[in-house]
Amino acid sequence: MGSEMVQHKALLRQQLRQARKRLPQTKRRQAERHVANLLKGYLKRGKRWGVYWPVSSELRLDGLLQAARRRGVQLYLPYIEAGALRLWFTPYPERAIAERKRHKQPAIPQFTGKKIRAHHLHLMLIPLVGVDTRGYRLGQGGGYYDVTLAATRGRLQPLKIGVGFACQQVTALPAERHDMRLDLWISERGCQDFRGRGRHGCSARLPERSKCCTTWIS
Numbered sequence: 018m019g020s021e022m023v024q025h026k027a028l029l030r031q032q033l034r035q036a037r038k039r040l041p042q043t044k045r046r047q048a049e050r051h052v053a054n055l056l057k058g059y060l061k062r063g064k065r066w067g068v069y070w071p072v073s074s075e076l077r078l079d080g081l082l083q084a085a086r087r088r089g090v091q092l093y094l095p096y097i098e099a100g101a102l103r104l105w106f107t108p109y110p111e112r113a114i115a116e117r118k119r120h121k122q123p124a125i126p127q128f129t130g131k132k133i134r135a136h137h138l139h140l141m142l143i144p145l146v147g148v149d150t151r152g153y154r155l156g157q158g159g160g161y162y163d164v165t166l167a168a169t170r171g172r173l174q175p176l177k178i179g180v181g182f183a184c185q186q187v188t189a190l191p192a193e194r195h196d197m198r199l200d201l202w203i204s205e206r207g208c209q210d211f212r213g214r215g216r217h218g219c220s221a222r223l224p225e226r227s228k229c230c231t232t233w234i235s
Contacts, residue, residue: 022191029155029190033147036184038074045076048182048205053081055203056178059140062089065133067106067141067175070094075144076181082109095161096132102164105132135165136172143179143199149190152198152211154179166197176200 040048056078059066066085071077082092092109108130135141143162147155156162166177179199183206202209 025191026155026158029187030146030158033155033185033187034074037146037182040074040182040184044205045182049077050080051205052076052180052203053078053084055208056081056142056180057084059176060085060088060090063091064139065091065093065137067093067095067135067138068109069142069144071144078142078180093133093138095165097161102160103134103168104161104165105134106138107132134168135175136169138175140176140178143177145179145181145185147185147187147190148179148181148199148202149187149192150209151189151192152179152200152202152209153190153192153196154199155190163196167195170197178203180204 068078068082069075085092086109093106094109096105096107098105143154145154145156149155154162169175177197177199178201180203183204186202186204198211200210200212202211
C-alpha cells in the first residue's frame with residue numbers, strides 16, 4: 018500500500034469518526050433499534066455468530082445480543098493472539114451483555130472457552146469506521162479483520178454483515194485487489210446487499226432476498 022493511500026485512509030478515518038461522534042443520542046438509539054430489528058430474521062437456534070465489543074461511539078446492539086442468546090444463538094467475540102493478525106473467536110461471557118447494559122463503558126471481558134476460526138461461524142457482525150457503495154470496508158487500521166477474512170477464502174465463509182450508522186457510508190473507499198467486501202451493510206437507512214456485484218459495484222443477479230432485510234437503500 019502506497020504512502021498516499023495510507024494518508025488518505027487516515028484522513029477518512031478521522032472524518033468518519035468525527036461524524037459518528039457528532040450523532041445526537043436520540044438518533045443513535047433510534048438507529049441501533051432499527052439495525053437490531055433488521056437483524057432479527059437471522060436469530061436461529063444453534064447458529065454461531067461472531068460479534069464485537071463496541072468501543073467509543075461504535076453502534077451498540079446489546080438488546081439484540083440478549084435476544085440472540087435467549088433464542089439459542091451461540092455468540093463469539095474476537096480474540097487477538099499475541100504477535101498475530103488473524104483473529105480467533107471465543108464464547109461471549111454469559112454475564113457480559115447484562116454488564117454492558119448496566120455500565121456505559123465496562124471493561125472488556127476476559128475471554129474464556131474454546132477458540133474457533135472465522136470459517137466456523139455462520140455469521141459475522143463486523144464493526145467499521147467506514148463503508149462504500151461497493152461493500153468495501155474501512156476499519157481501525159490494525160488489519161485484523163482484513164487478515165481474518167482473507168483466510169476464509171476457499172472455505173465455507175460466514176455471512177459478513179457490516180453494521181453502523183448511515184453517516185459512515187461514502188461513495189468510494191481506497192481498495193486493493195486482495196480486499197474482501199462485505200456481503201451486507203445495515204444501518205438505520207436499511208440493508209444493502211453487495212452479493213453478486215462486480216468489483217466496481219455493477220449489479221449482477223442476486224440470491225433470494227433475505228427476509229430480515231425488508232428495507233433497502235436505493
